[in-house]
Structure formats: structure tokens, C-alpha cells
Amino acid sequence: MQDQYILKLENITKTYPGVVALNDVSLDIKRGEVHALVGENGAGKSTLIKTCSGAIEPDSGNIIINGKSFKKMTPKLSESNGIAVIYQEFNLVDGLSVAENIFLGKALRRNAICIDRKSMEEKAAEIFKSLDIKINPRTNVRNLTVGYQQLVEIAKAVSENAQILIMDEPSAPLTNAETGKLFEMVDKLKASGVTIIYISHRLDEIFRLSDRITIMRDGNKIETVETKKTDVEYLVTSMVGRKLTETYPHRDTPVKDEVLLEAKGLCGNGLRNISFKVRRGEVLGFAGLIGAGRTELAELIFGAATREKGEIFFKGKPVAPRTPQQAIDAGIALVPEDRKRQGALLDIDIKGNISMAILRRISHFFVVNKQRENRIAEDYKNSIKIKTPNLLQKIKNLSGGNQQKVIIAKWLATEPELIILDEPTRGIDVGAKHEIYKLINELVESGKTILMISSEMEELMGMSDRIIVLAEGSITGEIARSDFNQELIMSYASKTEKEKAA
Ligand SMILES: Nc1ncnc2c1ncn2[C@@H]1O[C@H](COP(=O)(O)OP(=O)(O)OP(=O)(O)O)[C@@H](O)[C@H]1O
Ligand SMILES: [Mg+2]
Structure with missing residues (x-):
């Protein structure tokens, strides 16, 4: 008879210098189930699945697939035993x-x-x-x-016809519409008998998809629960180790009258005739599907793409950033969506990443003021809670969410007046998300202005004062806070050229 458990992990431990990534973790995965793994950034989720795929070797423990026990897994063995992994970091x-x-x-x-x-x-x-x-x-x-x-x-x-499909935050780069497709796919695969291990920080997905949930904290497995028998509040408390109140912290600084940035008829980088204004102290949200042009717009404003037509006014004066450095000098920062490609230099330490964009400011005759560099990095590490043994840790050794925090710190250090956040909480855990929302509020309260691109509708509605919706490179709608609702945003987001003309 076939074992009820297709995959068993027994007493897996993995340590890195200064970090116990996995502490004696045991886990059973039932044949045909969707098993969710949840936990804060750095809890050990990715490390755990990397031991299953043979990407890393645990210090001790056993991996049992279909009753066969392995002390040491290799990528080849893992694949030939039916495991396929979609990693958090892309492998294309x-x-x-x-x-x-x-x-x-x-x-x-x-x-x-x-x-x-x-x-x-x-x-x-x-x-x-x-x-x-x-x-x-x-x-x-x-x-x-x-x-x-x-x-x-x-x-x-x-295409690999896997028996066990492990997905490490598969929905993180997807918008709501595409996530729907992903869910259908998971349902289909499950129906065809595939066992799925699903890691996500979006708890609504976990409840929609999973049969059982394993909660991890600080390298330990806390417990495995049946999805039907638990709820979000319990999960969050168990994950974070404390209760979290109010998802979106309240902000009561009013938006100022002063228009900080105005875009007039912007074209280029796939965009057509984009005009909008953002006022000082405002959080202006941008919604849209993949390919709608939100990131492209951010690049135009930040001088990272070529503007073909149109004008940008910043503090009443025309600005024409042709390079990111010119944008930074003007007081504009962009926290990019794709941290691997543009945001972080993975082989450089945390301190170096945070100070990278401000080296000129903290240098005197080309000599970097090390003390100042350290202090700035230390301040950000504490204020946005970057989880690391020290600031000399290379970015590539941080968990996904903590990498994102380093990038945010890097751009905040440039002390910009306008901050463009492109998917700022992608891959970030519930606790840290809350910290980032608080940070956004603090920034706005101190007179900064935010353009926020997010595919998480809830978050966009929770944080923005106003939302602009893009579709196919043009603005298809603008919604005031009092009128926010998901259906309205979606209807604008899926508006096509033809409908707009009609
Ligand atoms: N190669 C490495 N060298 C040093 N430390 C590492 C390395 N890989 C992982 N770690 C550390 O191990 C811990 C667990 O990391 P892991 O990536 O498994 O977390 P995670 O639960 O997947 O987090 P996230 O939700 O942010 O993706 C973290 O503290 C991380 O910094
Ligand atoms: Mg991870």
C-alpha cells in the first residue's frame, strides 16, 4: 500500500554563521494535499524547501520521498523523484x-x-x-x-510532470487577475493528483488553496494545522508571536494644496498621453494589470527611460531627468519592483547597499565617512527591522523580505521628497508589511509624497488617498478615496482602447 505521506522531513537542521535557519524541523506532507508554509521573513521557509530540492545540504536530518530515505538530496535526485520547484528568486x-x-x-x-x-x-x-x-x-x-x-x-x-510541486511565493509578482489564473492552475494540478507545497505571505490565498498549514518561526516549526479549523487571526498571532491590530494604520495628516509633481501628456516607454498631479503629502496609488504600464511610468519619472513627449513639473518647475542620478538630485527616488535586476547588488553587504546612492553626500574629497555610513545603515536596520546578524551580511544571504527592506532603506537614505514605491511589500510578511505601512505614514507626515504601485488591491485601497488606474499604457480612471472599491478598479483596469473611444 502506498504511504499516506508522499514526503517526510525528519529533524532537519541547517545553520549559517550567526543564523540557525532551520532548527530540528520535521514535517509530513500528505499525498495529494495542498500544504501551505507560512512564517515571517527569515523564518526558514525557503531554506526548508531548498533542502527538499537539493539546492542546499542540511547539517543533519532525513528526507523521505515515497518511502525512500535520503540523507543527502541533490537537484538530480530530487527531480528524478518527482519534485519540481518554483523558486522565489527567478531561475530563467x-x-x-x-x-x-x-x-x-x-x-x-x-x-x-x-x-x-x-x-x-x-x-x-x-x-x-x-x-x-x-x-x-x-x-x-x-x-x-x-x-x-x-x-x-x-x-x-x-512541463516537468512533477508529483510534488513546490511553489515559493508564486503569486508575489502577479496581479489579482493573474493570481486567479494561478489558483485555477493549482486546482487543476491538485485534481490531477499532484501534491503541492505553497509558500505565501498572502493569507487569503492560503485559505483559498490549502488543506493544511505549517507555521514556522525563527527556524522552528511551530505547528501544522488544518486550514478548515483555523483563521487568519490565529495564524498571524502564531506566526508573529504577538497579536496584530488594524491592518492599515490610520493617517490623519491632510494632503497639502501644493502640487509637488505634475505630469503633462507623457509619452514613451509604452505610455500614451499620461497626465496627472500629485500633491505634497499625498499617497497616490497606481493600479492596473501586468503590462498596463505602471512600472514604465515610474521609470519615465525617474529618468530611467526615454520620454518622447510631454512634460514633468516638480515643485512648479519643469524637470527633465534623463538619468536616475538627475532624478535623485532633484529629490525623486524609485524603489523598483524587481530587486534582483535593479534594486540590490546581491554580492555587496547591507551597509554598502544602503549607502550606495548617497556616497557623494557622505564623502569628503572622495573618502567615505565610514562612521556616518555605519550610523545611517544601523538606523535603518533598526527602524524598519532588517533581520540580520550584522550589516556586513551580503544581500544574497538575506531572506527575500529582508532584501526588500534593504532596498527601501537605500532609497530613503537619499532623502527624497517624492518616493515612487513599485510593489513595496511584495514578498514581505504580515508583520513587516505593517512596519512598511507605518513607515509610509511617517514619511507622508514628515512632508514626503508617495506614488505607490501595487498589485494588492487591498493594500492600495488601504494606503492611498487617490488611485489612478492604467490599462494598456493609458490612464483609464481616477478614483477618490471615498469611492474606492475593488470592482470599480478592476473595471477600469480591464478597459481597452476600443471601449475608451466608444
Ligand atoms: N546562504 C546563506 N547565508 C547566510 N544566511 C542565510 C543564507 N541563506 C539563508 N540565510 C538565513 O537563513 C534564515 C532563513 O532564510 P529563508 O530564506 O529560509 O527565510 P524565508 O522564511 O524564506 O523568508 P522570506 O519570507 O523573506 O522569503 C534567514 O535569517 C536568512 O538570512
Ligand atoms: Mg523565502
């Missing part, structure tokens, strides 16, 4: 096409020498079709946005 190869990425390492061949590109593309197209995803298999993944890259990752795992 930049220079290759979508189809090539899906069949990486197992390219379909016409004969011993020739790779059969055509059937790879056809097969990829088939997978996309079955998942109802619109991506051209010939596109180079370099040209895809993070959201689309994630869909390719998922298609890749599906």
Missing part, C-alpha cells in the same frame, strides 16, 4: 527564449545533434494555452516583465 536564463527556458536541460531533439526548436515552441504554446496564458514562446525572457517571467516559471514546472 536571460538570453534564451521562453520556449528554450521551459525545456532547458531537456531540449526536444530532432536527432542527436539538432534541437527541435519548432516542436519546443509548439509544446510551449500548448502549455500556455492549457493555462490560458498569452505569451509568445519565441520571446526572449529578458524582454518579459516579472509577472510574465513568473508565468513562464510555472509553465516550466508544469
Whole structure:
């Protein structure tokens, strides 16, 4: 008879210098279940699944797949035993096409020498079709946005016919609409008998998808609960170790009359005729689907993309940032969505990342004032609670959420007046999200202005004073706080050119 448990982890321990990432963790995964893993940033979730996939070797413990016990897992063994992983950090190869990425390492061949590109593309197209995803298999993944890259990752795992599919924050780069697609896919895979381990900081997803939930804290497994028998409040308390009140902290500083930034008829970078104003002390939200142009707009304002037409006024004067440095000098900062590509230098330590954009300010005759650099980094570490043994830790060794906090700190250190936050809480745990919301309120109260792009509708409605909706590179709607509602935003977000003209 087949074991009820398809995967068992026994007494897994993994330590890094100064960090116990996993402390004697044991876990049973039932055949055919969707098993969720939750816990704060740095709790050990990704480390745990990396031991299953053979990406890292635990110090001690056993991994048992289908009754077979492994002391040491390797990526090959893991794959041949039916495990596929969608990692939190993307694994796509930049220079290759979508189809090539899906069949990486197992390219379909016409004969011993020739790779059969055509059937790879056809097969990829088939997978996309079955998942109802619109991506051209010939596109180079370099040209895809993070959201689309994630869909390719998922298609890749599906193509492997895995028995156990591990997804580490699969929805993080997706918007609501695409997340719906992801859910359908999880349902489909589950119905076809695949066991799924699902990591997410979005608790609504956990409740929608999972059968059981394992809660981790500080490298320890706290407990496994049946989803039906628990609720959000219990989960949060168990995860964070304390009770959290009010999700979106109240802000009562009124928006000032002064228009801080005005965009007039901006074109370029895929955008058409974008005009809007943002006032000092305002949090202006931007909603839209993947590809709507929100990140592209941020890049235009930040001087990271070429403006073809239109004007930007900042504090009443025309500004024309042609490079990010010019934008920074003017008082504009951008916390980018894709931390791996642009936000953080993974091989550099935390301190170096935080001070990177302000080296000129803290230097005297090209010599960096080390004391000042340290103090600034230390201040941010404490105020936004970056979890690390010390500031000399390389970014790549931090958990996903803590990497994001370092990037936010880096841009705050430039002391900007206008801060563009592109998906600021992607991959961030409930406790830390709350800290970031409080930070946004503090920034606004101290006279700063925020443009906030987010695919989490709840968060956007919870934090913004006003929301602008983009679709296909144009503004399709603007909503005042008193009129916020999810349906209205969605209806603007899915408005097409034709409908707008009509
Ligand atoms: N290569 C490494 N070197 C040093 N420390 C590491 C390394 N990899 C992970 N860690 C540490 O191990 C701990 C667990 O990290 P892990 O990435 O598993 O957290 P997580 O639960 O996945 O968090 P998140 O929700 O932010 O993704 C963290 O404190 C992290 O900094
Ligand atoms: Mg992780």
C-alpha cells in the first residue's frame, strides 16, 4: 500500500554563521494535499524547501520521498523523484527564449545533434494555452516583465510532470487577475493528483488553496494545522508571536494644496498621453494589470527611460531627468519592483547597499565617512527591522523580505521628497508589511509624497488617498478615496482602447 505521506522531513537542521535557519524541523506532507508554509521573513521557509530540492545540504536530518530515505538530496535526485520547484528568486536564463527556458536541460531533439526548436515552441504554446496564458514562446525572457517571467516559471514546472510541486511565493509578482489564473492552475494540478507545497505571505490565498498549514518561526516549526479549523487571526498571532491590530494604520495628516509633481501628456516607454498631479503629502496609488504600464511610468519619472513627449513639473518647475542620478538630485527616488535586476547588488553587504546612492553626500574629497555610513545603515536596520546578524551580511544571504527592506532603506537614505514605491511589500510578511505601512505614514507626515504601485488591491485601497488606474499604457480612471472599491478598479483596469473611444 502506498504511504499516506508522499514526503517526510525528519529533524532537519541547517545553520549559517550567526543564523540557525532551520532548527530540528520535521514535517509530513500528505499525498495529494495542498500544504501551505507560512512564517515571517527569515523564518526558514525557503531554506526548508531548498533542502527538499537539493539546492542546499542540511547539517543533519532525513528526507523521505515515497518511502525512500535520503540523507543527502541533490537537484538530480530530487527531480528524478518527482519534485519540481518554483523558486522565489527567478531561475530563467536571460538570453534564451521562453520556449528554450521551459525545456532547458531537456531540449526536444530532432536527432542527436539538432534541437527541435519548432516542436519546443509548439509544446510551449500548448502549455500556455492549457493555462490560458498569452505569451509568445519565441520571446526572449529578458524582454518579459516579472509577472510574465513568473508565468513562464510555472509553465516550466508544469512541463516537468512533477508529483510534488513546490511553489515559493508564486503569486508575489502577479496581479489579482493573474493570481486567479494561478489558483485555477493549482486546482487543476491538485485534481490531477499532484501534491503541492505553497509558500505565501498572502493569507487569503492560503485559505483559498490549502488543506493544511505549517507555521514556522525563527527556524522552528511551530505547528501544522488544518486550514478548515483555523483563521487568519490565529495564524498571524502564531506566526508573529504577538497579536496584530488594524491592518492599515490610520493617517490623519491632510494632503497639502501644493502640487509637488505634475505630469503633462507623457509619452514613451509604452505610455500614451499620461497626465496627472500629485500633491505634497499625498499617497497616490497606481493600479492596473501586468503590462498596463505602471512600472514604465515610474521609470519615465525617474529618468530611467526615454520620454518622447510631454512634460514633468516638480515643485512648479519643469524637470527633465534623463538619468536616475538627475532624478535623485532633484529629490525623486524609485524603489523598483524587481530587486534582483535593479534594486540590490546581491554580492555587496547591507551597509554598502544602503549607502550606495548617497556616497557623494557622505564623502569628503572622495573618502567615505565610514562612521556616518555605519550610523545611517544601523538606523535603518533598526527602524524598519532588517533581520540580520550584522550589516556586513551580503544581500544574497538575506531572506527575500529582508532584501526588500534593504532596498527601501537605500532609497530613503537619499532623502527624497517624492518616493515612487513599485510593489513595496511584495514578498514581505504580515508583520513587516505593517512596519512598511507605518513607515509610509511617517514619511507622508514628515512632508514626503508617495506614488505607490501595487498589485494588492487591498493594500492600495488601504494606503492611498487617490488611485489612478492604467490599462494598456493609458490612464483609464481616477478614483477618490471615498469611492474606492475593488470592482470599480478592476473595471477600469480591464478597459481597452476600443471601449475608451466608444
Ligand atoms: N546562504 C546563506 N547565508 C547566510 N544566511 C542565510 C543564507 N541563506 C539563508 N540565510 C538565513 O537563513 C534564515 C532563513 O532564510 P529563508 O530564506 O529560509 O527565510 P524565508 O522564511 O524564506 O523568508 P522570506 O519570507 O523573506 O522569503 C534567514 O535569517 C536568512 O538570512
Ligand atoms: Mg523565502
